[in-house]
Amino acid sequence: MRLLTHNMLSSNIKGVINGFPLGIVVEKVIEKPVEMNPDFLKNMFAKIEWKALVDASRSMGYTELPEQADSSMLDSVDFLQRFHHALLELHLEEGALVCPETGRKFPVNKGIPNMLLHEDEV
Amino acid sequence: MASRPEIQAPPEIFYNDVEARKYTSSSRIIEIQAKLSERAMELLALPDDGVPRLLLDIGCGSGLSGETLSENGHNWIGLDISPSMLDIALEREAEGDLLLGDMGQGLGLRPGVIDGAISISAVQWLCNADKSSHEPRLRLKAFFGSLYRCLARGARAVFQVYPESIAQRELILSSAMRAGFAGGVVVDYPHSSKSRKEYLVLSCGPPSVSSAVPSGKGEDGESASDDSSGDEDNRTVSISDRHRPKKKQKLNKRGKGREWVLRKKDQMRRKGNAVPPDSKYTARKRKSRF
Numbered sequence: 001m002r003l004l005t006h007n008m009l010s011s012n013i014k015g016v017i018n019g020f021p022l023g024i025v026v027e028k029v030i031e032k033p034v035e036m037n038p039d040f041l042k043n044m045f046a047k048i049e050w051k052a053l054v055d056a057s058r059s060m061g062y063t064e065l066p067e068q069a070d071s072s073m074l075d076s077v078d079f080l081q082r083f084h085h086a087l088l089e090l091h092l093e094e095g096a097l098v099c100p101e102t103g104r105k106f107p108v109n110k111g112i113p114n115m116l117l118h119e120d121e122v
Numbered sequence: 123m124a125s126r127p128e129i130q131a132p133p134e135i136f137y138n139d140v141e142a143r144k145y146t147s148s149s150r151i152i153e154i155q156a157k158l159s160e161r162a163m164e165l166l167a168l169p170d171d172g173v174p175r176l177l178l179d180i181g182c183g184s185g186l187s188g189e190t191l192s193e194n195g196h197n198w199i200g201l202d203i204s205p206s207m208l209d210i211a212l213e214r215e216a217e218g219d220l221l222l223g224d225m226g227q228g229l230g231l232r233p234g235v236i237d238g239a240i241s242i243s244a245v246q247w248l249c250n251a252d253k254s255s256h257e258p259r260l261r262l263k264a265f266f267g268s269l270y271r272c273l274a275r276g277a278r279a280v281f282q283v284y285p286e287s288i289a290q291r292e293l294i295l296s297s298a299m300r301a302g303f304a305g306g307v308v309v310d311y312p313h314s315s316k317s318r319k320e321y322l323v324l325s326c327g328p329p330s331v332s333s334a335v336p337s338g339k340g341e342d343g344e345s346a347s348d349d350s351s352g353d354e355d356n357r358t359v360s361i362s363d364r365h366r367p368k369k370k371q372k373l374n375k376r377g378k379g380r381e382w383v384l385r386k387k388d389q390m391r392r393k394g395n396a397v398p399p400d401s402k403y404t405a406r407k408r409k410s411r412f
């Protein structure tokens with residue numbers, strides 16, 4: 001799972017009001033190189049919750065994202081490269097996602113988060 | 123023909139390791155799913171501006187439908203309830219992120235972030251009650267409600283479905299409408315029992331010209347290659363035309379390809395990073411479609 005997906009996911013356990021962002025328990029991170037597409041990044045930027053991305057990338061061991069970002073930074077190739085790397089090249093391979101309200105863990109195995117809810121959570 | 127898989131067992135049981143492999147090894151199935159996905163992409167009518175979008179593939183299975191999304195240059199998130207199908211998607215190095223989840227429990231995604239959704243041959247599964255706790259109406263409601271919320275305003279969702287009966291189609295469609303979607307059913311080749319395919323074309327947000335339902339292919343009952351949707355498509359496209367930048371750029375300009383990926387992976391390995399091994403699926407050639 002890439003941080004792009006993490007930035008979109010939110011806990012939908014019944015009764016949870018603010019399920020975002022999910023905490024990250026890291027057991028294994030892997031990197032997969034992909035080509036950068038500035039148009040995609042520029043288009044996505046408005047939808048990204050920046051602080052959640054910064055925190056998530058830190059927990060994955062990547063500390064090169066600026067604390068704050070605004071759309072004027074999208075003109076900088078250096079910024080785009082960092083944004084690209086954090087968003088699309090880091091993968092949580094093993095670990096868990098954690099509901100911020102209930103602490104419920106969603107295990108991540110082979111890069112796939114198990115988001116299935118128990119019957120009493122629906 | 124075997125009876126419908128939907129009535130044999132719940133999806134996560136029906137699509138076990140054996141069935142998932144059988145499904146994905148059949149060149150006939152691969153071809154059919156690719157065609158259905160291509161058509162769904164077309165009906166999704168994304169702006170033709172060369173910008174990759176973030177899409178959802180609901181009931182993504184082993185990644186056959188997602189491959190079409192990747193080939194068109196888009197990023198995607200796939201959701202499926204069958205771990206065996208997802209295992210095969212991993213094996214095939216699906217480029218989207220995969221989630222193990224049940225669409226009937228609703229999608230846990232932030233509001234307004236997804237640019238479009240497709241679902242190929244999956245949503246009819248929601249009409250079954252596989253557990254005593256399952257109430258199809260409620261599961262459809264949870265699904266469509268959460269899908270509506272996570273889609274960006276104006277975004278579309280296209281579902282190719284195999285409803286078992288008219289009642290089932292009605293149930294699916296009315297659940298979608300109640301969630302706020304506009305749209306309807308597009309039937310391709312309605313007069314051919316073999317080629318007939320149904321798509322639910324839904325759009326999010328206030329009804330507008332662009333939420334008019336396109337017409338199906340081969341509606342006149344002529345040959346299966348007859349495409350009567352041409353005019354309608356052109357009309358829809360020319361309307362969204364006004365809102366898009368002049369510069370037209372095609373997605374998926376060949377790219378740097380496999381060589382580049384393999385070299386980059388090597389560099390990352392040498393830096394001591396954990397990088398997955400290479401296989402025949404790594405950065406495989408994409409069909410050049412433009």
Ligand SMILES: C[S@@+](CC[C@H](N)C(=O)[O-])C[C@H]1O[C@@H](n2cnc3c(N)ncnc32)[C@H](O)[C@@H]1O
Pocket residue numbers: 133134137155180181182183184185186187201202203204207223224225226241242243244247248
């Ligand atoms: C016929 S396969 C299609 C897979 C893929 N879209 C393709 O085109 O090859 C249907 C898929 O829907 C999935 N499915 C069925 N019910 C589901 C549910 N409630 N939530 C998520 N996925 C489901 C099944 O596990 C299966 O992988």
